[in-house]
Amino acid sequence: MAVDLSPIDENLLATISGLHGMPNGAFNIRRNGELVERHSSAFIEIATKEGVPGIDIKIKPGTRGETVYIPVIVTQAGVKDVVYNTFYVGEGSDVTIVAGCGIHNAAHEQSQHDGIHEFFIGKGARVKYTEAHYGEGPANGTRILNPVTKVHMAENSFCEMDLSQLEGVTSTKRETEADLAEGAKMIITEKLMTHDEQFAESNMLFQLNGDDSSVQVVSRSVAKDESRQVFSPLVVGNAACRGHVQCDSILIGNGKVKSVPAIEANCEDAILMHEAAIGKIAGDQIIKLQTLGLTEEEAEQEILDDFLS
Amino acid sequence: MAVDLSPIDENLLATISGLHGMPNGAFNIRRNGELVERHSSAFIEIATKEGVPGIDIKIKPGTRGETVYIPVIVTQAGVKDVVYNTFYVGEGSDVTIVAGCGIHNAAHEQSQHDGIHEFFIGKGARVKYTEAHYGEGPANGTRILNPVTKVHMAENSFCEMDLSQLEGVTSTKRETEADLAEGAKMIITEKLMTHDEQFAESNMLFQLNGDDSSVQVVSRSVAKDESRQVFSPLVVGNAACRGHVQCDSILIGNGKVKSVPAIEANCEDAILMHEAAIGKIAGDQIIKLQTLGLTEEEAEQEILDDFLS
Numbered sequence A, B: 001m002a003v004d005l006s007p008i009d010e011n012l013l014a015t016i017s018g019l020h021g022m023p024n025g026a027f028n029i030r031r032n033g034e035l036v037e038r039h040s041s042a043f044i045e046i047a048t049k050e051g052v053p054g055i056d057i058k059i060k061p062g063t064r065g066e067t068v069y070i071p072v073i074v075t076q077a078g079v080k081d082v083v084y085n086t087f088y089v090g091e092g093s094d095v096t097i098v099a100g101c102g103i104h105n106a107a108h109e110q111s112q113h114d115g116i117h118e119f120f121i122g123k124g125a126r127v128k129y130t131e132a133h134y135g136e137g138p139a140n141g142t143r144i145l146n147p148v149t150k151v152h153m154a155e156n157s158f159c160e161m162d163l164s165q166l167e168g169v170t171s172t173k174r175e176t177e178a179d180l181a182e183g184a185k186m187i188i189t190e191k192l193m194t195h196d197e198q199f200a201e202s203n204m205l206f207q208l209n210g211d212d213s214s215v216q217v218v219s220r221s222v223a224k225d226e227s228r229q230v231f232s233p234l235v236v237g238n239a240a241c242r243g244h245v246q247c248d249s250i251l252i253g254n255g256k257v258k259s260v261p262a263i264e265a266n267c268e269d270a271i272l273m274h275e276a277a278i279g280k281i282a283g284d285q286i287i288k289l290q291t292l293g294l295t296e297e298e299a300e301q302e303i304l305d306d307f308l309s
Helices: A007-017 A283-290 A296-308 B007-017 B283-291 B296-308
Strands: A027-031 A034-039 A044-048 A054-059 A064-069 A072-074 A080-089 A094-104 A110-121 A126-136 A142-145 A148-153 A158-167 A171-180 A185-194 A199-208 A214-223 A228-237 A242-251 A256-259 A262-265 A271-279 B027-031 B034-039 B044-048 B055-059 B064-069 B072-074 B080-089 B094-104 B110-121 B126-136 B142-145 B148-153 B158-167 B171-180 B185-194 B199-208 B214-223 B228-237 B242-251 B256-259 B262-265 B271-279
Touching: A007 A072, A007 A094, A007 A126, A027 A064, A034 A044, A044 A064, A054 A064, A072 A080, A072 A110, A080 A094, A094 A110, A094 A142, A110 A126, A126 A142, A148 A158, A158 A171, A171 A185, A171 A214, A185 A199, A185 A228, A185 A296, A199 A214, A199 A242, A214 A228, A214 A256, A214 A296, A228 A242, A228 A271, A242 A256, A242 A296, A256 A271, A262 A271, A262 B271, A271 B262, A283 A296, B007 B072, B007 B094, B007 B126, B027 B064, B034 B044, B044 B064, B055 B064, B072 B080, B072 B110, B080 B094, B094 B110, B094 B142, B110 B126, B126 B142, B148 B158, B158 B171, B171 B185, B171 B214, B185 B199, B185 B228, B185 B296, B199 B214, B199 B242, B214 B228, B214 B256, B214 B296, B228 B242, B228 B271, B242 B256, B242 B296, B256 B271, B262 B271, B283 B296
Parallel strands: A027 A072, A054 A080, A064 A094, A072 A094, A080 A110, A094 A126, A110 A142, A110 A148, A126 A158, A142 A171, A148 A171, A158 A185, A171 A199, A185 A214, A199 A228, A214 A242, A228 A256, A228 A262, A242 A271, B027 B072, B055 B080, B064 B094, B072 B094, B080 B110, B094 B126, B110 B142, B110 B148, B126 B158, B142 B171, B148 B171, B158 B185, B171 B199, B185 B214, B199 B228, B214 B242, B228 B256, B228 B262, B242 B271
Antiparallel strands: A027 A034, A044 A054, A256 B262, A262 B256, A271 B271, B027 B034, B044 B055
């Protein structure tokens, strides 16, 4: 690898973005608030933002089959990194964007990364976006991740988002917003796991403004130990649209979850639905796996892995 | 009929409580903020409250098969009637309570009734409670009903509540709260219909504090014309309990509905679920009834009646 990455850096990058070495095509790797390496491609230009920290990712109309990687890692304790990234996805393009943040905090101080991501998705464009959050280090170090995601979807665009918090994040406050024009379609999946004394809050707002727009929200979470989670997704139907929200949470130990999915119909032709469930793993599921030779702990882990995969 | 009831009074009483003439057993009929007639029975004592307007309804332990009627009617414009009714339901009893409020407001002024009802349901007691709200009069008269319902359920008690707003209520803010001890079980159904420029807000809080307690919440609503509705039921599981919330709303014309059912699990052994849907009547349902000879309007009314029955 050309640039100076430590084994800790490489492990974080692999965990949050599946990267082993530098990727092909366009990418931007940020570490401890500074640029490590950047590449633009013929169709995707990455430029330093003016005025605030962050980058502009400009994807030309008609770009197809390219992947952009923009991972962030924090390995110094005491760092508070705030970054503003704006994505301009040209009309008719079809791209994959891989973001994510990994924090390795070996000290007992606080490390924080707040990524503010805004997307302008052009007419008929298709985006697949994945973002993984991960922390590691001693239990008394504090790792904070407060992502903000704003998505503006033009006519007939499509966006699939997979947002996940793998483990090790002490505290997170997640804000996600999207507005959808006519025929735009969004599928968003959020998967969170909290443990120890961790806290997670996720607020989402989807404005279905155009006829034939639709959003499907899937939220899955596992709250272990003494951790707490609060979910508040809201889908607003302002046109002849469809919205569906599904929130499922599993409690392990003293985990606590509050789930407040809201739907608001302001148009007679809006069809909105939500469903939510909170509970522990059913005993018979554990027993079934135990009869196949797994211990109780292995059976539990198997079920959780499947739930969050 | 012994007491002085006008045809308007009689019609309101029949609509909200199914009464035709004075009932048998215990009852209390209130009109324009004043007592019309009251009866206590051998097992059910109705007494005027001290300090605030209202009555105490004391049901002796072991009372079985009795029905108490406590309807309220308002026929004067400009009346604001606030009443505090407290129900003490003795251990092991099994009773039916019929409440309700009808407003006939022939003028263009405001008439308002706020009924604050509190229930202490003893161990093993069973209560069936129905409450209907209804208004009539010219569209520019204002009829306001703000009911507050608080229910305290002792071990192994059972309570079934049917709350409905039939029509003609300009504005309502409904507050419902219940706390359930071990083995207590509640089934609550709320049915609301709003039309014209009406507004309805319903907030509910259910605290499942005892093991094996359970609550089932069914909310059904129809929002017609320019009316608006907001629903916020919250079920909190603090023990090995079960909670289920189901909210379904139908939009007609420019009706608007926001539904925010929340579940909060503070115990690993709590099992909580909710589901909600908002939409208009499916076209194929209308067509099916039209093929049976109904007009479009008749078909729509048939479907709504069935939904709210």
